[in-house]
Amino acid sequence: MPDPDGQGTPLGRRVLLSVLGLGAAGVATAPYLQRGLESVLGSIADKDPTKLTGLLPNGGGFRYYSVASSVPHKGEADYRLTVDGLVERPSTYTLDALRALPQTRVERDVQCVTGWRVPRTPFEGVTLSALLDAAGVRPEARAIRFTCFDGTYSESLTLDQARRSDVLVCLRMQDEPLSHTHGGPVRLFVAPMYFYKSAKWLSGISLTSKVQPGYWEERGYDIDAWVGRSNGRDDAPTV
Ligand SMILES: Nc1nc2c(c(=O)[nH]1)N[C@H]1C(S)=C(S)[C@@H](COP(=O)(O)O)O[C@H]1N2
Ligand SMILES: [Mo]
Secondary structure, three states, X not given: OOOOOXXXXXXXXXXXXXXXXXXXXHHHOHHHHHHHHHHHHXXXXXXXXXXXXXXXXOHHHOOOOOOOXXXXXXXXXXXXXXXXXXXXXOEEEOHHHHHOXXXXXXXXXXXXXXXXXXXXXXXXXXXXXXXXXXXXXXXXXXXXXXXXXXXXXXXXXXXXXXXXXXXXXXXXXXXXXXXXXXXXXXXEEXXXXXXXXXXXXXEEEEEEOOOOOOOOHHHOOOOOOEOOOOOOOOOOOOO
């Protein structure tokens, strides 16, 4: 299998499902299956380490997740982030334009709703609130819809959540430019929430009058995904 980043062995959900013979039918119920799936994979790997360990993407404790089977690579020349919807000044940012803005570094635990956690991971980028201020949020705006250049994933936040100082539009992770695997060149990092809120391959920030549930939220996960307080199975991480 080609490796999107030249390091580790990323494994998408579809591939995981096909490994288990669940195929496309499994994809529809994936959020509910995911816990079972990971424990099945874990136990197969435990019994026969040669069989699945090599396939399990676990570089530095992270697992690679993408609901899209392939995602284009974008960089200096063709990456664009648009801010539009209920704003006074719709805008489009290149990577250089994002880098030219003040950068904020946040170091927190990463917590996936399925149970894996990576302690104290540094993320760096522009606060979402700075981009919102630059665009001039209109009074009738209440929420944000995030879209991704994988063509499939989406996320949401209320405006109040989005204005927190630990919600970043990230260019760097683990003190390196964000890799394609981890959603580069630009992903969201919503530090206080489960990692599914942190949309990878971010391409659009659109102000809306009400919350439009994101990809996993349409499939049963909480819209307000506070770690330890929503439908994950974990305790709150150490901040
Ligand atoms: N575009 C996009 N963003 C996404 C996802 C995805 O499938 N597509 N998965 C989410 C989930 S469930 C998790 S746990 C993290 C995984 O991030 P990682 O692949 O960098 O470990 O990305 C989140 N953001
Ligand atoms: Mo996740």
